[in-house]
Amino acid sequence: MSRVVRDSIQILQAQGYKVTKPRRQVLEVLEEVQRPLSPYDIQRLLRQEGKYLNHVTIYRILDLFCCLNLAHKVLSSGGFVKCSLEGKGGCHRLMVCRCCGALQEFASEGLCQEENELAQNSGFHTEYHLSESSGVCSDCYKKQ
Amino acid sequence: MSRVVRDSIQILQAQGYKVTKPRRQVLEVLEEVQRPLSPYDIQRLLRQEGKYLNHVTIYRILDLFCCLNLAHKVLSSGGFVKCSLEGKGGCHRLMVCRCCGALQEFASEGLCQEENELAQNSGFHTEYHLSESSGVCSDCYKKQ
DNA sequence: TCATAATTGCAATAATGTTGCATTTAACAT
DNA sequence: ATGTTAAATGCAACATTATTGCAATTATGA
Structure with a gap:
């Protein structure tokens, strides 16, 4: 597990959110792929690895990640990426x-x-x- | 008809595109409303004025407008706005x-x-x- | 290991985009 | 004015993406 994923998990815990398998999986794809992914992109990629997540779940996870600043929505493409910079406010x-x-x-x-x-x-x-x-x-x- | 709409129409003509009723109508809503509108927003607004445009038509018109720099897609909302600044390249x-x-x-x-x-x-x-x-x-x- | 609140999955549905083709229309020549 | 023609629109069918309520599952702390 990468450092970034580990950090994100800590943030989840610190804020009182559960560290679930779906959340870990989404974190890992985002970290692996390093390019903007739509919710359905993520679903497809995970499915290729034999993992199944309902798309609704992925939507909710991405919402949460954006709120916690663990991910960002890339404007020009609409996809989501893992945040890489810390402490940047606004x-x-x-x-x-x-x-x-x-x-x-x-x-x-x-x-x-x-x-x-x-x-x-x-x-x-x-x-x-x-x-x-x-x-x-x-x-x-x-x-x- | 506003100056901006008239200018846009001239640009259409100058580039060899037809000045059709649907295109004029879309220009006018965008100009009227002055906030980002999605294709379906535009359809709904026009319908309220008793005008009907097929959504496919609106998609195509907005594509064209963006190519000609007559409109922009606002990234954060996904809506489209009329361009207001001239001569800004890139x-x-x-x-x-x-x-x-x-x-x-x-x-x-x-x-x-x-x-x-x-x-x-x-x-x-x-x-x-x-x-x-x-x-x-x-x-x-x-x-x- | 158990209780429980949080999270996920599911089903149904809504909203948004896309494509091919028939029909209509603006622009131009006559 | 009228006819011609390429461009533009409308339509139908379909694909993709997004949302909601509720039942089933699961991570967490006792």
Whole structure:
């Protein structure tokens, strides 16, 4: 079991949620695959490993994970990914490679501040930042 | 007919697309409502005005509008909005009020540059920026 | 090992998307 | 004006995704 999965399990326990087989399985697929997965993607992948989860269960698990910041919904694709950055409050930034789908999460205090300021100039009080840059990752760029 | 709708119609014509009743109707709802609408939202709204469009038609119209940059898909909600900024290449930024749903599109060269630089530091070549800040708009903030 | 609340599975249904093909319509030439 | 034609729409059928209430199961702490 990977460190990230173990950490997530600890968070579940700490918050009083049960550590069930379905929850562990979803954590593990997300960690394994490292790309955005829809609820049904997850169901299909697990089924390939001979594991069956009802789709309703998966929906509920993903809801919970998002609430606990263990997973994020990737906006451009609608899929879910495991969170990789800790302690980032109110901010979620991704780079997505349009060739291979590779995904990199990053943080930037500078960007957050600038976004906040811009918003405040029009009287808007920002609580949460989402941003996704799409482009070509270094590997794919070399191959071109 | 609003200026924005008229402009959009001109773009359609200029690109060789027909200016049909369904396309005009979709443009007008989007312009009227000024918040993200799903295809079925649009169908429901039009039906309330006694106008009927098949949902398939609406899907196709929205696809076209997005290609021509006449509309955008708002990532966090999945709805579609009329584009309000001209000449912004490869960038789409929104502020969404979590109280009233009000929506403001904005642009920022500074943010784009910073995002590009951050990406390049990890070898990533950025082509398109999406960002959505959610929070409270000035009106709703006053009422609180 | 037992009790119990939380979690999962199931069934039914709703909502959203997609495809191929017949019909209609806007645009253009006459 | 009218006819022609390619483009656009509507329709039917279907596929996929999402939601709800309730019964069965299971992780947890005593």
